[in-house]
Amino acid sequence: MKIxxxxxxxxxxTSKINFTDNDTKFDTNGVQFVxxxxxxxxxxxxMWFKEKQGATVTVVNVGEASTEPTLRKALAIGADDxxxxxxxxxxxxxxxxxxxxxxxxxxxxxxLAGKESADYNGQMVPGMLASLVDFNFVxxxxxxEVDGTAVSATREIDGGEEKVSTSxxxxxxxxKGIVEEKDLRIPNMRGIMMARKKPLNVVESSGVIASTxxxxxxxxxxxxxxxxxxxxxxxxxxxxxxxxxx
Amino acid sequence: MSVLVFADSSEGKFKKTAxxxxxxxxxxxxxxxxxxxxxxxxxxxxxxxxxFGAEKVLExxxxxxxxxxxxxxxxxxxxxxAQSANVVVIDSSVDGLYVAPMxxxxxxxxxxxxxxxxxxxxxxxxxxxxxxxxxxxxxxxxSTEKKVIGIAKNSYxxxxxxxxGTAEAFSANVPEMGVKSESVDKATGVITIADADIVVSAGxxxxxxxxxGMVEELASVLGAATACSKPVSDLGWRPHSEHVGQTGKPVxxxxxxxxxxxxxxxxxxxxxxxxxxxxxxTDPEAPFFKAADYGIVGDAFEFVPQLxxxxxxxxxx
Ligand SMILES: Cc1cc2nc3c(=O)[nH]c(=O)nc-3n(C[C@H](O)[C@H](O)[C@H](O)COP(=O)(O)OP(=O)(O)OC[C@H]3O[C@@H](n4cnc5c(N)ncnc54)[C@H](O)[C@@H]3O)c2cc1C
Numbered sequence: 067m068k069i070x071x072x073x074x075x076x077x078x079x080t081s082k083i084n085f086t087d088n089d090t091k092f093d094t095n096g097v098q099f100v101x102x103x104x105x106x107x108x109x110x111x112x113m114w115f116k117e118k119q120g121a122t123v124t125v126v127n128v129g130e131a132s133t134e135p136t137l138r139k140a141l142a143i144g145a146d147d148x149x150x151x152x153x154x155x156x157x158x159x160x161x162x163x164x165x166x167x168x169x170x171x172x173x174x175x176x177x178l179a180g181k182e183s184a185d186y187n188g189q190m191v192p193g194m195l196a197s198l199v200d201f202n203f204v205x206x207x208x209x210x211e212v213d214g215t216a217v218s219a220t221r222e223i224d225g226g227e228e229k230v231s232t233s234x235x236x237x238x239x240x241x242k243g244i245v246e247e248k249d250l251r252i253p254n255m256r257g258i259m260m261a262r263k264k265p266l267n268v269v270e271s272s273g274v275i276a277s278t279x280x281x282x283x284x285x286x287x288x289x290x291x292x293x294x295x296x297x298x299x300x301x302x303x304x305x306x307x308x309x310x311x312x
Numbered sequence: 313m314s315v316l317v318f319a320d321s322s323e324g325k326f327k328k329t330a331x332x333x334x335x336x337x338x339x340x341x342x343x344x345x346x347x348x349x350x351x352x353x354x355x356x357x358x359x360x361x362x363x364f365g366a367e368k369v370l371e372x373x374x375x376x377x378x379x380x381x382x383x384x385x386x387x388x389x390x391x392x393x394a395q396s397a398n399v400v401v402i403d404s405s406v407d408g409l410y411v412a413p414m415x416x417x418x419x420x421x422x423x424x425x426x427x428x429x430x431x432x433x434x435x436x437x438x439x440x441x442x443x444x445x446x447x448x449x450x451x452x453x454x455s456t457e458k459k460v461i462g463i464a465k466n467s468y469x470x471x472x473x474x475x476x477g478t479a480e481a482f483s484a485n486v487p488e489m490g491v492k493s494e495s496v497d498k499a500t501g502v503i504t505i506a507d508a509d510i511v512v513s514a515g516x517x518x519x520x521x522x523x524x525g526m527v528e529e530l531a532s533v534l535g536a537a538t539a540c541s542k543p544v545s546d547l548g549w550r551p552h553s554e555h556v557g558q559t560g561k562p563v564x565x566x567x568x569x570x571x572x573x574x575x576x577x578x579x580x581x582x583x584x585x586x587x588x589x590x591x592x593x594t595d596p597e598a599p600f601f602k603a604a605d606y607g608i609v610g611d612a613f614e615f616v617p618q619l620x621x622x623x624x625x626x627x628x629x
Contacts, residue, residue: 079558079578083447103559159416159423184558186443186450188425193381193413202490203381205410218494223406224322224506226498226553228378232491242559247546277422277456281438284449286584292591292607298619301590302626304606309588311510311567312534312623 067121067212067234069112070172072165072179072191073140074102075133079184085283092185092283094132101136104180108240110249111210112178113144119212121176122146126168128153128161134266141261142253148266157276158190165191166198167272174235181206181239192239202236208243315341315348316397318388319366320407321355322379328507329403329463330355331364331470336430336463337401338365338473343434344399351391351482353384362477364470370395370482378493379407385414387484392419394482398458399437404465405506412462421458428467442467445558445581464585465506466564505556508537510567511586513556515541515579517572517593517612521549526616527571533623539563541573557582571612575600592616 077083077097084093101109115121125140126149127133137148151164169177179192196203202217204210208227209220215234220227222241238244253261295301305312317337319330334350341348350366352358354376358369370391376383388411392400400419402412404426416423426442428449436453442464443450454461505511512531518524524538531538538554545555556563558581568586572593573579580603583589591604592612601607608615 077444079445079581083444085448157422158413158425162413162417184445187445189409190413190416190423190425193410194417194423197385197414197417203414204491205381206406222553223496223498225502225504226496228496229494230491231494242555243552277454278424279453279455281451281453283443284440284451285447286449289603290605292601292604294601294607294609296608296610298608298615298622301606301608301619302622305567305588305590306626309567309605311588312626 067115067119067176068172068174069115069121069123069176069178070169070174071105071109071112071123071125071140071145072177073105073109073125073127073136074180074183074185075099075127075129075136076102076184079103083285089282089284090280099133099136101139102180102183104182104184104241106250107242107244108178108180108238109140109143109145110245110251111240113251114245115176115212116144124149124172126151126165128155128164130154137266138261139253141264141266142257143251144257147264150266150268151271152268153271156280157278158186158188159194159278160274160276162191162194162198163274164272165195168269169195169199176212176234177201177237179237179239181241192237196237202232204230204232204236205239207238207240210238210244313344313346314395314397315344315346315399315401316388316392316395317348317350317401318408319350319352319355319361320403320405321352324354324356326356326360327403327405328470329405329408329465330361332466332468333401333403333463334361334364334366335471335473336468339430340399340401343431349391349395349397351388353387358477358479363472363474365473365475367475367477369477369479371479372482372484374486376486378496380489380491380493381410381414382489382491383486385411385418386487388415389418390484391482400460402460402462404462408462412460416460419458419460420456421460422454422456423460423462424452424454425462426464427461428464430468442585446584447581464564466566466585466587503535503537505537505539505554505561505563508565510534510536510569511539511563511565512536512569512571513539513541513573513583514544514571515573516543524550526620530569530616530620530623533620533627541579570600570604571616573600574598575603
């Protein structure tokens with residue numbers, strides 16, 4: 067089984083978000099980048115398939131050279147090789163089309179991604195990729211098994227879960243549940259040493275044109291100070307008469 | 313040209329978000345000087361959509377007993393084609409988020425998700441979207457001729473705008489589905505975090521799972537859903553489905569009440585889209601006080617039971 071794991075390179079969840087160049091660019095100054103948390107769950111599931119079912123695992127990122135440490139980290143966790151598509155990922159559709167070019171040439175059975183990225187939170191790429199390459203697709207996946215070419219998966223729905231059956235080839239958009247938090251791996255020294263020698267292939271754009279463009283960023287208006295009360299009567303009164311939410 | 317909205321439903325009843333996308337689509341259609349068409353798939357009564365501005369409702373009735381993303385995406389695309397719709401508006405329910413990217417590919421449309429406001433301009437078509445886990449917004453230009461717009465939940469809101477509408481049957485082909493539903497496991501009769509107007513959430517400050525009785529009671533008095541912080545679900549005090557925050561479920565309710573939750577950045581990122589936030593915490597330095605609108609510095613074990621009693625009286629009055 068050949069698995070491709072899509073890795074997004076995102077600011078750490080504690081990062082301060084600021085913009086530069088007249089609010090047109092994300093300010094990366096002092097920001098620590100990590101593997102997107104959702105992708106990390108999917109990557110960890112891929113490692114399970116590697117160890118238990120002999121799968122090979124390739125990781126891919128659409129991004130500029132600055133994302134390579136994030137790919138190396140995925141290699142240190144245990145992926146076999148990495149691909150970087152040398153494109154600035156400005157639009158979800160653009161990323162999906164670049165990934166589709168990789169998937170079409172790669173003979174992958176399973177593409178694992180995260181259900182969203184922690185930067186733009188678009189929730190676009192996995193579904194677009196699946197449609198572009200005509201693979202089956204399970205979104206918001208909290209569990210999956212592969213048996214031959216049959217796939218059984220569980221996805222989160224409003225207020226519960228749905229079990230589905232489907233088949234390879236497939237795109238999975240994972241989240242916590244596909245593996246648990248305790249299953250996540252921190253790369254060890256040996257993994258980090260080995261990762262340096264693993265192939266990281268850089269490929270150029272397949273010539274895709276973006277369909278959306280960020281004109282500017284803005285931050286939410288500063289919030290007024292909290293109103294403190296010392297009894298529940300005042301609280302109920304404010305929620306009813308001022309905020310009008312009860 | 314027209315604007316098409318997909319009015320999502322579950323078990324024959326429209327979701328709340330259906331009224332929000334119809335309201336939004338109506339305004340966009342007005343701005344573009346065109347008409348609005350709402351599509352329903354085994355949905356509710358079309359007149360419910362007329363109330364929010366849908367002049368024309370296309371009703372698909374078929375034997376799909378549950379949602380299927382590939383089938384729904386294909387039907388939405390067929391309807392967009394039949395109506396020459398250049399703009400398709402979809403909600404951010406789990407189903408909406410599942411189909412919208414597939415619709416965008418089928419239409420070869422630029423897709424902007426998480427949109428929180430009407431377009432600031434229609435030429436170029438520019439929308440404001442949530443980004444960086446509610447810590448910022450991006451003003452995005454969708455430059456393609458066809459566009460798919462995903463509306464963030466409880467952002468634009470539903471606005472009544474009654475029109476005299478007409479409904480017509482729409483027959484669409486259902487493609488090979490690829491993914492088959494085997495079973496659905498869903499709590500019945502409880503209010504889900506996704507649908508709730510009010511969410512009552514509690515954290516590690518409550519000390520142990522045995523103390524959740526008062527959280528559930530407060531939620532039931534308010535007709536609210538219950539939620540929790542991440543450590544609470546990691547510790548197994550509450551089910552994973554209640555975990556909210558950046559890595560859990562997003563909350564975009566009208567009122568969010570946080571009890572014994574410190575307000576870590578990852579927690580706030582997931583609940584910040586809620587309109588009004590209340591915190592009850594013993595520690596006046598807890599970061600949640602910076603994010604909240606109203607707060608009580610105090611012990612949950614003292615104030616929550618009082619709040620329940622007083623709210624019961626308030627509800628009866
Ligand atoms: C990558 C990453 C992702 C994360 N994602 C999430 C996420 O999605 N959601 C999430 O919630 N967290 C998330 N976290 C964890 C987050 O950083 C915090 O650790 C967590 O939110 C803290 O939960 P808490 O507020 O319940 O507990 P604590 O931080 O322990 O806070 C408990 C609070 O209760 C108060 N308290 C104590 N006793 C009482 C009392 N009797 N009455 C009233 N108040 C009392 C205390 O003053 C304290 O403020 C994430 C962390 C990381 C690193």
